[in-house]
Structures are given as structure tokens and as C-alpha cells.
Amino acid sequence: MSEASWTAAPGAPLRGEVRVPGDKSVSHRAIMLASIADGTSRIDGFLEGEDARATEAIFRSLGAGIEAPEPGVRIVHGVGIDGLRRADGPLDCGNAGTGMRLLAGLLAGQAFDSTLIGDASLSKRPMRRVTGPLAAMGARIETGAGGTPPLRIHGGQALRGIEFDNTLASAQVKSSLLLAGLYADGETVVHEPRPTRDYTERMLAAFGWPVDFAPGLARLRGGYRLQATDVRVPADFSSAAFFLVAASIVPGSDLLLRRVGMNPRRTGLLHVLRLMGADIVEANVGEEGGEPVADLRVRHAPLRGIDVPEQHVPDMIDEFPALFIAAACAAGVTRVTGAEELRVKESDRIATMAAGLRALGVAIEEAPDGANIAGRADGFAGGRVHSHGDHRIAMSFAIAGQRARGPVIIDDTANVATSFPGFVTMAKAAGFGLRED
Ligand code: S3P
Numbered sequence: 001m002s003e004a005s006w007t008a009a010p011g012a013p014l015r016g017e018v019r020v021p022g023d024k025s026v027s028h029r030a031i032m033l034a035s036i037a038d039g040t041s042r043i044d045g046f047l048e049g050e051d052a053r054a055t056e057a058i059f060r061s062l063g064a065g066i067e068a069p070e071p072g073v074r075i076v077h078g079v080g081i082d083g084l085r086r087a088d089g090p091l092d093c094g095n096a097g098t099g100m101r102l103l104a105g106l107l108a109g110q111a112f113d114s115t116l117i118g119d120a121s122l123s124k125r126p127m128r129r130v131t132g133p134l135a136a137m138g139a140r141i142e143t144g145a146g147g148t149p150p151l152r153i154h155g156g157q158a159l160r161g162i163e164f165d166n167t168l169a170s171a172q173v174k175s176s177l178l179l180a181g182l183y184a185d186g187e188t189v190v191h192e193p194r195p196t197r198d199y200t201e202r203m204l205a206a207f208g209w210p211v212d213f214a215p216g217l218a219r220l221r222g223g224y225r226l227q228a229t230d231v232r233v234p235a236d237f238s239s240a241a242f243f244l245v246a247a248s249i250v251p252g253s254d255l256l257l258r259r260v261g262m263n264p265r266r267t268g269l270l271h272v273l274r275l276m277g278a279d280i281v282e283a284n285v286g287e288e289g290g291e292p293v294a295d296l297r298v299r300h301a302p303l304r305g306i307d308v309p310e311q312h313v314p315d316m317i318d319e320f321p322a323l324f325i326a327a328a329c330a331a332g333v334t335r336v337t338g339a340e341e342l343r344v345k346e347s348d349r350i351a352t353m354a355a356g357l358r359a360l361g362v363a364i365e366e367a368p369d370g371a372n373i374a375g376r377a378d379g380f381a382g383g384r385v386h387s388h389g390d391h392r393i394a395m396s397f398a399i400a401g402q403r404a405r406g407p408v409i410i411d412d413t414a415n416v417a418t419s420f421p422g423f424v425t426m427a428k429a430a431g432f433g434l435r436e437d
Contacts, residue, residue, distance in 0.1 A: 004414040004436065006394070006424070008401020009382075011433030013252030013300070018430055020240045022072065022233035023261050024419050025171070025199050026291075027052035028098050030231040032106060032179070033207050034076035035064035036084065039228030043074040044289075046233055050418040054094035058103065061087040081182065081225050086112035090150065093118045095346060095389075095418045098172055100149060101130045102200075105176030107153045108139035109183025116151040121346050121389040121415075123149050130176040133164050137180055137188070159184035161222065164191070168341070169314040171196035171265075174218055178204070178211075184222040192216045194314045197265040202290060203231070232289025234261030238318045238392075239420050240296065241269050243430065245322045246399045247298040248278045249329040254299045255430060259284075262292040268316030269323060270296075276303040276330055305332035305375050313338050318345075321396035324353045327373040328362045328380065329403055336370035343368075346415070347390035356385035356397055360408065382406020391415045395423060398434055409437075 022045040032055065034041035046052065048071055056074065060066055063085040065077035093099040093116055100116050104127065107114045117123075128147035135141065140154035161184045166173055174190045178200050181188025195215035204211045207226040212219040240260045247253035262285075270280060279301040282294040303326055316323065320342055327334035342349040350371055354364045361381035363374040380400050387394040387410060394413040401408035413436075416423050427434050 003412060006398060006410045006413050007435045007437055008398045008408045008410060009404060009433040010402055012431035014243070014247040014250055014255045014431040015253065016430060017256045017258055018243055018426055019258040020235045020243070020260070020426070021049065021420060021422065022047040023236040024049060024051055024238070025098060025197060026233045028055045028096070028102065029199050029203050030233060031055050031059055031066070031074065031076065032102060033203055033226055034078055034228065034231070035059040035062070036081050037078035037207050037226035037228045038080050039078055041076045041078065041228040042230045043076065044072065044230070044232050046072050046074050047236065047419070048072060049421050050094050051096035051099060054092060054096055055099045058091045058093070058099070061091065078226070078228055084110055087114065090115040090117045093122060095119050095122055095415060097122060097125055100151065101127070101172040101176045102179055104130045104141060104151055104153065105134060105178070105180035107155070108134050108141060108157065108180050109159050110155045112155040114153045114155070116149060116153070118149050125149070126344055127151060129168060129170065129173050133162065133173070133177055134180055136162050137177070137184055139180060161186035161188040163189040166190060166192050169194040169196050171200070175200035178218055178220060181220050182209070182222055187219060187221050189219045190217070194311070195265060196314050197263060206231070206290060234288050234291045234293050235259050237261050237263070237266040241319045241322045242395045242399055244269065244273060244280060244296065244298050245326045246402055246432070248273060248301060248303060248326060249399070250402050251300050254297070257296040257298065259288065259293045260296050262294050265315055268312035269319040272306070272308055272312055272316060272323060273326060275306050276326065277301050278303060303330035305330045305334040307335045310338035317341060318392060321349055321353055321392045322399065324357065324371070324373055325396050325399045328357055328375055328400070330375035331377060332375055334373045334375065337367070338369055340369040345390070347388035347393060349390065349393065352388045352390060352393050353396070356393065359383040359385050360400060360404065379403035379405060380408065382408055384409045384411065387412040387415060389415050391419050395420065398427060398432065401434070402432060
């Protein structure tokens with residue numbers, strides 16, 4: 001990643017209205033399923049971020065016809081369940097763990113070979129969590145040393161369904177196995193220790209594939225076809241999260257977030273912020289493209305430290321960097337446990353947040369599966385922090401800057417384009433003090 005940086009410092013109270021871009025998880029899945037469906041699908045609200053675009057480019061090179069008539073819209077001419085063809089070279093997933101892990105399952109079922117590669121951050125991430133169970137289904141996939149990318153996938157294998165008891169709560173693992181299961185003989189069943197986001201299951205059903213699912217369980221059989229359908233991508237709760245925290249901690253804020261995706265498997269942060277005393281009100285509750293959406297009005301409120309209930313961890317797994325900033329501004333200590341998965345995200349999010357918070361004068365004790373964060377009513381000291389190639393770390397420290405006594409310089413911010421293009425413009429319009437250097 002390039003060494004772009006930002007300077008964040010207190011701006012104005014956050015006011016007005018914000019509509020954040022489309023959901024990353026849903027955008028990946030929409031491109032994948034539309035590409036292997038029969039017929040033409042339209043995707044509205046597609047995330048114009050690098051991660052989703054990497055998946056789009058991969059499906060173009062696998063033979064799907066994808067048009068982009070205007071920003072946020074894709075017209076996908078599906079090639080049918082067996083219509084993908086071998087790409088000329090390696091398939092570059094960029095920064096996207098979701099892209100790579102889901103593709104590992106989908107490509108394991110093809111007649112041809114594929115190689116999946118990624119950027120420096122993705123190249124360090126664990127892939128055996130998918131290649132292990134996929135091998136049990138009959139897939140042949142080689143990883144790099146230590147179980148990391150690149151993934152060399154040998155096509156032409158006869159896959160068979162398995163019943164898999166995952167020890168990890170991971171929607172990526174579940175989805176990877178379900179996508180391989182489309183090409184497998186018999187039934188593929190995934191059990192989870194705690195329920196995870198169910199977009200793959202819901203979207204398969206919307207494309208007409210019979211799938212049986214309930215929280216913590218998903219089950220399907222191979223041998224059907226997908227029928228093209230239109231997909232409306234809701235606004236990404238994980239992008240809204242930065243504004244929920246920022247408006248909660250900046251005095252005088254009163255911000256309206258429009259049409260935010262409210263899938264219950266994504267909104268753990270909302271419950272936790274409310275337990276901490278946040279003032280967030282839902283209005284205009286409705287549905288878009290089969291997903292619950294709502295407007296969220298968030299006003300500044302004094303926060304208090306809590307023990308984050310472990311049951312919320314999978315439902316806020318991408319929101320911990322933002323939560324750590326809220327915790328650092330709360331009265332008392334916030335304790336996070338049961339979140340060891342944070343160590344294998346786009347960066348080691350416990351270590352990266354701890355280093356950054358310490359640089360800004362916050363006392364934080366790390367544990368293997370979480371941290372204790374001592375809140376400071378007087379906010380943050382100024383200082384210099386590094387994102388370690390992680391978009392959510394960069395945006396979280398932009399929030400910290402809004403409560404800092406001196407400028408917060410954030411190094412390595414180009415990665416924000418992976419999930420939230422236009423963040424700086426939107427944040428400044430809402431009142432953030434934020435400069436691109
Ligand atoms: C995702 C699942 C989660 C999440 C990631 C997106 C998905 O990962 O952290 O940002 O779209 O399925 P895990 O499956 O590793 O928990």
C-alpha cells in the first residue's frame with residue numbers, strides 16, 4: 001500500500017445527514033452468484049470499493065459479462081452454473097479475505113485450475129480454515145507455506161458434500177463450503193458455534209437455489225441452477241459504525257445516518273454502544289432488497305466502560321477498532337474477551353489498536369482474545385499512528401482525532417479505498433477535522 005497519510009484534529013460537532021456506501025459482504029456475493037446464474041441480473045447499490053471491484057474483475061476474467069452503466073450499478077450477464085472458464089493468469093483478490101475464501105470454495109468445483117493471490121495484508125492471512133474442510137469435500141488446493149496465499153486450486157475434482165462442525169464463528173468459512181456445495185454430490189451442512197451473517201444463504205435462496213438455514217446452521221444440496229435476479233445492496237453497517245462512534249463521542253453532535261443495513265448478524269455494535277450509554281434512535285424501519293434497513297439518529301452522550309458480552313462478538317466482528325475508540329472515551333474500563341479472531345483480520349487488530357491507542361496516551365492491556373481499555377474523560381493526546389495496511393484502523397483513528405488535544409497523524413491510509421471510497425469527503429461534510437496529506 002502507498003504511504004498516504006491523514007491528519008485528524010477536532011472539527012465541528014457532527015451534524016446533518018450521511019448515507020454510507022453499499023455493503024461489502026453483499027457486493028462480493030452479488031457478483032459471484034449473478035455471474036454463475038442463468039440470465040441477466042442487475043445489482044444496485046454495489047460498493048465501488050477496491051475489494052468488491054477485485055471480485056468483479058476476477059469474474060470478468062472467468063468469462064462473466066459485467067457492465068457498469070453508472071456508479072453503484074452492475075449489469076451481470078451470467079454464464080450459468082458450469083459456464084465459467086479458465087482465466088489467463090492468477091486471480092488477484094487484492095485486500096479481500098472474503099473474496100479469496102469464498103472463491104476458494106467456488107473455484108474448487110470448476111473443471112479448470114485457478115490461482116488466487118492477494119496484497120501484502122491478505123498474503124499473511126490464514127487459509128487452512130477453508131482449505132481443510134474443502135479438502136474433506138474432495139477439493140485439491142495448495143497453500144503457501146504456513147497455510148497462507150497464494151492458493152493453487154486444481155479443478156476437475158469430484159466434490160462430495162460433508163457435514164462440518166466449525167469451531168470458528170466464520171461466515172467466510174460457511175460461505176466457502178456452501179459455494180463448493182453447489183458443485184458437490186449430496187448434502188453440505190455447516191454448523192457454527194455462534195450464528196454468523198447469512199447473506200450467502202439468503203442470496204442463494206433469492207437466486208432460486210433450495211437452501212435450508214437457521215441461526216448457526218446452513219444446509220444445501222448440489223445439482224440445481226441459479227436464476228438471475230436483481231439485487232439491492234443495503235448501506236454497509238460497518239461503514240456507518242465510524243459515524244455512530246464519532247457522533248457519540250463528539251460533544252454537540254446530532255447526526256442522521258440514512259438507510260443503514262440492519263441485518264441482526266451485523267448490528268452488535270449498536271447493542272454494545274447502547275449498553276455504554278449511547279443515544280441512538282432507529283426510525284423509518286423498513287426493508288430494501290429483502291434486508292432490514294433503518295435511519296439511525298445518533299446524538300452525543302457520555303459513555304461508560306462495560307464488559308462487552310461475548311454473545312455480541314460475531315455480530316460486531318468488524319467493528320472492534322471503532323469500539324476501542326469509544327471505549328477510550330468512556331468513563332471506566334471496557335473489557336473485550338472472546339475476540340481472538342481480531343488477530344487475523346486485515347491486521348492484528350488487537351495489537352494495531354493497542355499500539356495506536358498507547359501512542360495517543362490511552363492505557364490498554366492486551367490479552368490473546370481481547371483487551372482492557374481504560375477510558376479517559378479528557379480524550380486523546382496528539383500523536384502518530386500506523387494503520388498497518390488496515391482500512392478500519394485508519395478510519396478509527398480519524399475518529400480519535402476528533403477528541404484529541406493535538407493533531408493525530410495516521411500513516412498508510414490508501415487502504416480505506418478497499419471498503420469506504422469517499423470516506424474523507426463524507427466525514428468532512430459531517431464536521432470531521434480531517435486532511436489528506
Ligand atoms: C465476512 C465475514 C467476516 C468479516 C468479514 C466479512 C463475510 O469474516 O470479518 O469482514 O462477508 O462473510 P470471518 O468469516 O473471518 O469472521
